[in-house]
Amino acid sequence: MNNKYNLDEVTRFALSIRKNAVMMTNAGKSSHVGSVLSVADILAVLYSVVLNVDPANPQWSERDRFILSKGHAGAGVYAALAERGFFSTEILKSHYQNGSNLSGHVSHKNVPGVELSTGSLGHGLGVGAGMAYAAKLDGGSHRVFVVMSDGECGEGSNWEAILFAAHNNLSNLTVIIDYNKLQSLKSPEETLRLEPFLEKWKAFGWSAVEVDGHSYEELISVLSENKQEKPLCVIANTTKGKGVSFMENSVLWHYRSPQGEEFRSAQKELNDA
Amino acid sequence: MMRDTFVSELLLLAETDSNVILITADLGFGIFEEFEEKFPNQFLNVGVSEQNMTMVAAGMAMEGKKVFTYSIGNFPTLRCLEQIRIDVCYHSLNVTIIGSGGGFSYGQLGMSHHATEDLSIMRALPNMIVVAPSSVSEVRGAMQALYEHPGPSYLRLDKSKTECDTKTSTFQLGKAEKVRDGYGVTLVGCGGIVEELVVAANALKFEGIDCRILSMSSVKPIDGNALKIAAQETRGIVTLEENNIIGGLGSAVAEICLESNIRPGFFKRIGLNDTYSSVVGDQFYLRDHYGMNSKHIIQAVRKLWNESVV
Numbered sequence: 001m002n003n004k005y006n007l008d009e010v011t012r013f014a015l016s017i018r019k020n021a022v023m024m025t026n027a028g029k030s031s032h033v034g035s036v037l038s039v040a041d042i043l044a045v046l047y048s049v050v051l052n053v054d055p056a057n058p059q060w061s062e063r064d065r066f067i068l069s070k071g072h073a074g075a076g077v078y079a080a081l082a083e084r085g086f087f088s089t090e091i092l093k094s095h096y097q098n099g100s101n102l103s104g105h106v107s108h109k110n111v112p113g114v115e116l117s118t119g120s121l122g123h124g125l126g127v128g129a130g131m132a133y134a135a136k137l138d139g140g141s142h143r144v145f146v147v148m149s150d151g152e153c154g155e156g157s158n159w160e161a162i163l164f165a166a167h168n169n170l171s172n173l174t175v176i177i178d179y180n181k182l183q184s185l186k187s188p189e190e191t192l193r194l195e196p197f198l199e200k201w202k203a204f205g206w207s208a209v210e211v212d213g214h215s216y217e218e219l220i221s222v223l224s225e226n227k228q229e230k231p232l233c234v235i236a237n238t239t240k241g242k243g244v245s246f247m248e249n250s251v252l253w254h255y256r257s258p259q260g261e262e263f264r265s266a267q268k269e270l271n272d273a
Numbered sequence: 274m275m276r277d278t279f280v281s282e283l284l285l286l287a288e289t290d291s292n293v294i295l296i297t298a299d300l301g302f303g304i305f306e307e308f309e310e311k312f313p314n315q316f317l318n319v320g321v322s323e324q325n326m327t328m329v330a331a332g333m334a335m336e337g338k339k340v341f342t343y344s345i346g347n348f349p350t351l352r353c354l355e356q357i358r359i360d361v362c363y364h365s366l367n368v369t370i371i372g373s374g375g376g377f378s379y380g381q382l383g384m385s386h387h388a389t390e391d392l393s394i395m396r397a398l399p400n401m402i403v404v405a406p407s408s409v410s411e412v413r414g415a416m417q418a419l420y421e422h423p424g425p426s427y428l429r430l431d432k433s434k435t436e437c438d439t440k441t442s443t444f445q446l447g448k449a450e451k452v453r454d455g456y457g458v459t460l461v462g463c464g465g466i467v468e469e470l471v472v473a474a475n476a477l478k479f480e481g482i483d484c485r486i487l488s489m490s491s492v493k494p495i496d497g498n499a500l501k502i503a504a505q506e507t508r509g510i511v512t513l514e515e516n517n518i519i520g521g522l523g524s525a526v527a528e529i530c531l532e533s534n535i536r537p538g539f540f541k542r543i544g545l546n547d548t549y550s551s552v553v554g555d556q557f558y559l560r561d562h563y564g565m566n567s568k569h570i571i572q573a574v575r576k577l578w579n580e581s582v583v
Binding site: 108115116117118119120122123125126127128129130131132133134135137138156157160161163164167 | 314317319320322324325327328329330331332333334335336337338355356359360363364
């Protein structure tokens with residue numbers, strides 16, 4: 001946790017993720033820009049304020065661990081790692097390109113700072129729980145953060161891990177749900193109901209809070225520490241496509257790559273922000 | 274039993290290495306009590322949740338633990354296949370999957386409990402080591418070898434009590450154990466069912482067919498050299514596995530032979546013939562029913578031998 005943060009810096013960090021995400025999905029003609037824009041503020045808060053990591057020593061044993069379980073927003077993590085100094089922002093241009101290390105779904109191979117390759121949903125939380133369990137055994141004081149999507153909560157493996165984390169009082173484990181309420185085709189409410197969502201986590205034995213997932217103050221406040229002897233779930237209410245007006249709340253941008261006039265409009269909006 | 278040997282070996286490993294962790298998905302009644310009592314910080318029962326068991330194992334292995342996951346039949350393998358593929362194998366983690374009750378070990382419990390595709394499917398995973406010991410002494414050796422191996426592995430334990438002729442086994446990954454030497458036919462098997470090869474070889478000897486038996490417990494990596502020599506020194510090769518004949522030991526042997534351009538005079542795979550077992554019976558009954566016991570091996574070898582006479 002960086003206590004000397006300032007909100008302007010977080011704003012700049014988040015904007016950098018968004019601009020790079022639009023650039024990367026344009027250059028690679030790739031999908032999921034809406035998912036990256038949705039989670040950009042969460043990633044900015046984590047990487048500029050919350051996570052105790054050292055870009056010069058990515059494998060530092062006392063680092064906080066971060067897993068992006070919704071691996072399709074991998075471009076956002078690559079952008080955040082570059083912005084944090086794990087590697088050059090120049091490398092981001094190789095996203096999705098033949099022979100590149102930066103696959104569409106986040107990969108740890110040859111990418112410093114990525115702990116776990118994901119892409120198939122429902123893996124991050126269980127692996128994070130294993131890391132948190134090991135940290136408790138070893139007396140480590142670092143924390144494990146896992147970012148999940150709402151649609152991902154349809155995967156049963158998550159609920160196995162949710163039971164496990166609560167049973168073992170993994171207070172060093174924090175889940176953040178990017179709750180943009182727009183999954184692959186429609187909303188969770190129309191697809192596979194999650195509500196009452198907060199109460200579900202609580203009923204499973206977690207400490208659970210709901211925040212505005214685009215409010216830096218709220219995110220920093222809940223993520224800075226976990227005083228409970230339970231794992232923490234932060235349900236972050238977000239807007240899919242946040243920051244580019246014509247992408248907001250549109251399932252189209254789960255798939256569509258910004259090209260031509262749409263690319264220039266998105267760039268202009270972010271440059272003017 | 275192989276299972277007891279696995280536990281006693283794990284107790285020894287845990288004693289000397291506090292990073293050795295045993296995770297069970299709520300199975301192991303009567304065998305893990307001592308381990309849990311002696312090493313409470315190295316024992317974890319995650320409940321009936323094989324996907325989570327494997328994910329937690331991966332997370333712990335990332336933090337430097339040497340994790341053994343345990344369940345029976347297909348539960349620690351096929352039930353959580355994608356966790357094994359992505360979390361364990363892609364990340365090359367030190368996780369040893371223990372599957373107790375390979376093949377028809379749990380015969381009467383029914384098809385859900387018959388592990389008869391696991392060898393094929395685990396073998397297809399990059400980075401994965403696959404070991405199906407044919408005796409308790411091989412289990413002992415395999416436990417040490419897999420503990421020392423830094424990557425993912427699958428150890429398939431059998432309910433049968435086979436000792437075969439391998440009591441002095443010096444198990445090595447990628448090495449076949451020559452249970453019996455001979456220069457007529459080579460019989461290659463893995464798992465407890467190798468005992469059927471021994472019975473068959475004893476009977477065939479009276480008919481003048483001299484069998485070499487290779488216990489190919491290390492299904493992956495496989496001992497290509499022993500197979501090449503067998504193809505040169507004996508008239509033909511017959512493989513046996515308590516597994517579907519597609520993709521398992523027999524397939525692995527065939528691949529090696531063809532690609533090495535050393536053609537055995539004859540070749541036959543014996544195993545479950547691309548079907549699911551659906552009759553009720555114990556391990557020995559099912560081996561017989563599905564044409565995989567010593568009786569069927571004898572018939573098959575005799576026929577191939579007679580056809581191959583020049």
